[in-house]
Amino acid sequence: MGETPEILWSHPQLAAAVARDDWGTVFRTYRKLTGLSQTKLGERVGLVQPDVSDIERGRRRVTSAEVQQRIVAGLGIPGTLQEAGAGAAAGQTPVSGLALPSAMPDGDLMLRVAGAVDSSRRVDAATLDWLDRLLAEHRRAEDQIGSRPLVTVMRRQLDTVVDLYAGARGPLADRVVRLAAEHAQFLAWMAQDQDDTAAALSWYDRSHEWALEAGDADMAATTLNMKAHMAWSKGRADRCVRLAEASRWSAPGTSLGVQGHAVQMAARGHALGGESDEARRLLDEAQDIISRAAEHPEDEPVWMYFYDETWFTLQRGMAAMHLRDWHTAVDHLTVGLDALPDDYRRDKTWYRTCLAHALAASGESARSATVAMASVPDAADIGRPHSWNELHTTAAVLIRQGAKEGRLLIGLLREHD
Incomplete structure (x- = not known):
């Protein structure tokens, strides 16, 4: 592992997960940053691979103090983060960037x-x-x-x-x-x-x-599509697919745009689970639906104003990232970002940080750092926590590869923290 503990545990998603004793997110994020398998992580914390898998999927909770101590020691979790967790239990916010009014x-x-x-x-x-x-x-x-x-x-x-x-x-x-x-x-x-x-x-x-x-069938289906998106963002591939499928069969008669949204969400769930053939098949199906929807935009509900072929190109890039097809991800994200209007400042920030991650993973460290560093001000302003986390992930990938740009990016992130 190329990261020093200090840099690794500066990742805000890891820090927040430790603070709330969310060991499933700790395991998933730690493995994403370090490239460790579930088996190798289990060896560090004294758990077998099936137990690591169950904890990551939320099927098992870590309640034993002895197991928690093994995780802390095995992963080298700094004492300052554990103190932050105690502060959270007392009602303090451990990571200011994640605070949200009730x-x-x-x-x-x-x-x-x-x-x-x-x-x-x-x-x-x-x-x-x-x-x-x-x-x-x-x-x-x-x-x-x-x-x-x-x-x-x-x-x-x-x-x-x-x-x-x-x-x-x-x-x-x-x-x-x-x-x-x-x-x-x-x-x-x-x-x-x-x-x-x-x-x-x-x-x-x-x-x-x-x-x-x-x-309102369109809104009923949209809420299920967005729940699928939330499951995807939490790494729950199966739940993402199930919710997207439920959107299709539980709300018949929805607009083509809403249907296309459901299909691409199912595709992203399959991509997250590493099921490349099914993911690509559904992406092609969604592409056809979205193209037909674009012929009659007046038939779409008003909240689907953002959903067009440019947005779908960006989603193809996200799916390619999950499938670790980094060069394809770079191509789709680059094309999508070039076509995305500047009015979508929040989305442009997010997809730029994803592009930086894909570039780093594809070995283009200098270009990755250029894109990432240019994204830092907007990510600090309107991109927390998601874009901010993605920049930290990009830095971790660069550092793991031995690229000097990783530490430069970490330094810039700290300046804006």
Whole structure:
């Protein structure tokens, strides 16, 4: 292993996982950074390979103090990180970059949308049209400035929408519920973007229920697609595939764009699991669906505005990374980034950090470092935690290869921390 312990454990995803005793994420991230197999990692911590696999997949929890001590000693976890974990248990935030204002849905929202609030206010179509436009503007703003500045204002906006329900009648009542589902989905995405899994899952569940109540198949399927995306981001390939498949069979009649989203999510799940043939077959199927969707963009729900062939090219790059087809990943990510408008600042930051990782893994250390270092300011500003973690991963790959650029990148990341 080429990394020194200090540099390895400076990776924010590792630090956060230790702080919350999430040993599955510790194992997965440690192996990703070091290139160790499950067997070799098990030898370091005194566990057999099946036990390491179960811990990584969440099938087994590490509750024994003796096993935890073996993990700490075997992986060389610094004492400062363990102290941070104790601080987290006492209510302190171990990694400031992962802090997020509380965004969990409360039970009162469901009561209010079910009609528990007595209101004499009448709702008209013009008011709902205005709220539709406002939500669309906030979605586009989030592409540019990231999710953090919008969490509080979007929660208040959802409160406003829900409070309108008691004064709505007939088709307008259905529109209010549909609008509430869209707001909840957006809040879920923002929580997911900040790696707040519990809040994201709760908001997706709330959005899914409201979408079903409003008869909105596209939103119901979208929430399952986004849950699949969350499973993929957590390294849970099987769950990603199952949720994407559920999106297809549980919500028939969805738009071509939503269907294509489900198929490509299933493809990425298979790629994550190393199933190259199935991943490529589904990517080709998704490509066909998305091409047909592009012929009639007016048929797509408003929240799918970002979903086009450029975005899909970037997803092909992500799948290629999981399949360790690094040169193909570089090609797709480069083409996609060249076509992605600057309005998508958050996404451009993310995909640039992925490109830096793919370049490092393909042996192009100098080009990787150039792309990575240019991404640091935006990653520090709007790309935490995901882009920030990817830059640390890129640095670890470069250092493992003995490239001097890795330590230069680590130094720059520390300057912006």
